[in-house]
Amino acid sequence: MFSQVVATLISLMLVAPVLASFELEIPLIVAALIQGSIAAFLGSRLGLASWWLPINLLFSPALVSALSFDVAPSWFLAAFVLLFLIYWSVFRSQIPLYLSSRKAWAAVAGLLPGKEGARFLDLGAGLGGMLSYLDAQHPNGKFSGMEIAPLPFALGWTRKIATRGNYSLLWGDFWQYSLAGQDVVYAYLSPVPMARLWRKVCEEMPSGSRFISNTFSVPGVEPEKVVELDDFHHSRLYVYRVPARQEMDAGA
Template identity: 30%
Template sequence: MRPTRPRSNDYYRDPVLNMKMRNMAGRIPYYPTKWEVLKRITRLYTPRPGDRVVELGSGDARVIRYLARSFDDITATGVEINPVLVSESRKRVERERLEGRVEIVMGDLFSHPLDCYDVVYAYLTPNALLRLRDRLAALLLRGGRVVTLDYRVPGLEPVDREEVHTPGRRHVLYLYTSESVPLSLRPSGKLLVRRPGNLGPPL
C-alpha cells in the first residue's frame, strides 16, 4: 500500500504542544519528525504483514501513526515517559481512529520488554542506544529489525542507510538485521538463522 501523505500542520512544529512542553519542563524543545524523513523510513524498512512495531521514546507518536495509516496489516506501540506527550499521542490516535492498532504505553523505554515485537524504531542518543544494544541485538537474532535515526547503535553495523536532506539539516536513517550483530554479541558466538517467513524457532 502506498503511504498517504499526512496533513502538513500535524507533521511540523506544533505550537500548542510546544507551549505545553515548555509549561511542564521549562526548556524542553519539541522537534517533530518532518515528512521528508517519515516517507524515507518506509523506503528503508518494508513492513511485513503482521509486523508488530515499537517506537522507543515515541513523542507524539507521529512515526507509528504514520506507519499504521500507511500499512493496515501492522500494529504499533509507542513507549513514552512524558505524560504530556502520552496524553497528546492518545488523543491523536483516537482522532485518527487508530485504536486497536496503535497503543501508547507510558513507561521507561529501557525497561519495556522487546520480545513481543518484530521491529524497533528509535530516535535516541548514542548513550541511550548503547544501553539498549544487547536487547536490540537479541531482537535482531530472533529475526527482527531495528531502524534508528541520526545515531548508530554502538557495536552494531547497519546493513543499509538512507540519507534525508531537509532545509538546514541532514538526517541519516540506519537499518539493522541479524547480520548487524557481531560474534561477540551472539550466544556462544553462534549464528542464529530464522526460518522462512520469520516464523518458528531458530534453525
C-alpha cells in the same frame, strides 16, 4: 542542576569577593555569564553530554535577561510547568525530545517487512506522528509506541483518538518493556543510550529483525544500510539487522 548550584556558590563565595577587593562593579548580565561559564566547566568535568554545556552556560544569563522585561511571575511558573511536562526525565535518561520528520516516516515505511501483521515499536514515540503515518500506510500492521514524557504522551493520545488510529501508545519507560516479538524497533534518542539499547535489542528481539536508529549510530557496530533522509536536519537512518545468538557469541 548540581553544576548550577555549585557554580552559584563558587560565584558568591569566591568570585564576588575577589571582584569586590578590586572595587570592580560589573553588570548583572556579566555576573550571570561568569556563573554560567563555571557551570558549563563543571558540567564538562562531570561528564555531561556536549549538548548540556550551552544550556549550563546560558541558563543564568537567560534568566537575568527575562527578569529585565518585568514579566509576571505566573508566566515563569507556566513555563516551568510546561518544560517539566516535556523534559521531566531528561536529567536521568539524557534523552531529549526529538520529533521525526515526515521523510523519516516515509523511509521507515519502506523498510517494514512485507509480511502480514508485521510488528513495529517506536521507542520514544513523542507526539505519535510516526505511528499515525505507518498505521495509515499499512493498515494490516501492528504498530505500537512508548513515551515517558507526560505532555507529549497526552498530545499523542489525543491524536490517536482524534484520528481513530489503530495503534497502541503506552506511557512508560521502554527500558522496562520487552522487545520480544517485534519485527522492527525504531528509536530517535541520543548518543548516550545507544550501546546499552543495542545490547537490549540483541538480547530480546528475534534474529533477523531490524533495529532502526534515527541520527545516532550504535558505537562499534556496522549497520546493514544507511538511509540519507535529506530533511531539514540532514538526518540519516542507521538500519541494523539483529544477529543470531551464535553470531553474537562468536563476536564476543
